[in-house]
Amino acid sequence: MAPAKRARRVLHVSAAGLACALAAVTAPPAQAAEPVTGAPTLMSLRLDAPTAYLTFRDNSEPDISYTIVLTEKDNPGYTKIVRTAPGGVPGTGRVATRSADGIKPGVAYCATIRATVHYEESVPQPYELEDPVTPESNKVCADPVDASKPGSAPTDLSVGPITGEANPPSGTNRNYWVGYSNKGATATGVVLEVWATGPMTLRRPPAAGTFSGFTCAPSGASGFRCTGGTVKAGEKNQIPLLITVTNAGNGTVHASITGARDANTADNGASFAFQAVPRTP
Template identity: 80%
Template sequence: MASASASASARRTRRALHLSLGFGMVCGLAAATTAPAAAADPIVKAPTLMTLRLDAPTAYLTFKDNSEPDTLYTITLTEKDNPGYTKIVRQAPGGVPGTGRVATRSATGIKPGVAYCATIRATVHYDYSDLNPYELEDPDTPESNKVCADPVDASKPQSAPTDLSIGPVTGEAKPPSGTSRNYWVAYSNKGADAKGVVLEVWATGPMKLRRPPENGTFSGFTCAAAGASGFRCTGGTVKPAEKGSIPFLISVTGTGNGTIHASITGSGDANTADNASSFDFEAIPRVV
């Protein structure tokens, strides 16, 4: 019902925009009449900024999207102790489905060792269904709340927000059919303790899991097979600055192309942009 209500509201607003534009063209007041209508639209709401992580030269923002359909985001960064200094303004892709979803976007150009404050706003697309020769610009939401953060200190990872990441998946790029091969999935944490971590690996193509990793050997994970070609490890604890690599054994069941996928998740992860990785392979005929 909420979706239908939002859709109906959007249609009402678009009609109001059209009427405002038509009246404004006659009276020479188009800009004055269209702006309030866009601002009042319930689908044009500012994002809610949740976390900011500064790992120069990149800033990572985690936020809740409150607008639909968003086409892009504009990130504004100012130095915390020198707000009058030149602002850093960057655009990031939109496309977060629906509303209320948590997403991560990044902006480059920050200085190392400098604290910053950030806001983010969305641009919302209007799809005009009525006939109107005067196309209106897509409106921007108001800016989000402001969040400030200190830069990541590489020598003190425990003081930084949790940042789990999946490194490269490594192994043989052209495994022979009918053989067994080992592959490795690297993982790490740049910030504070990450508990209850879940790591998942699965393959598409001519591969079948032969043996999942041993339980408890890697950061306390408990691993079990998940489907015919993957596994799921749960309950891991990845400490600050810890790096690890989980090996797994697969059987190459045929020939052709495929991909190994890996992902990692954990509560409090401040940067989800680096939580997945993949490895393309081509299984080839075995030479006897």
């Protein structure tokens, strides 16, 4: 008897299914986002023994920790103080403050800061990869807070909020008010600048000496610059921007404040957006 023939099973695959299968085989594995390893920008240093406070702009992502290095200003070769601070600043370009303990009272220090960034390899490795560390930031030095010399204590100037009409009518005169304050020691020689971009022109600067002793003069077509102000500890005040709305359109009111020994420069600028509208008859 002739042997029975074994039937063959034929698998039918559509063209679309074959394309998907091939793509699954040949597609490269998903790549993890590359870490950003820019060095932090150190903005200010405040020494209030036993703690040093560093305010900086973060330029890395995703940061998992920071390393702070402090050296004595007059003895740079002396033993360094190295401290680790927590990371977790979201994104890049944001301003943050971290602290380090262990400084001596009455001693001036210089500081730098760098970030450790998490690195995750998309392809498994036989060994664990080391997380990259950013370059060191710029160096900032500071003198200590001296309770016996109030003039050496840090100031903390800030500007804002700016208030006024969001939709001023064209062809009218309007006032915008710029707030400013000082949460630190008395600040002298303060400089305050206010200006507008867009459909505005300056009517006149604030009267000299009316606001914290500032002397103000026009700056450009739509702003003024005030110098020589004294903003006392805890003082809060407002200064007006007196303008004429020239025509309809978008614009912004800007302000900045500066002074010596400012412990935190992250809040030294503010802005307020407006949209001038046609004047109703």
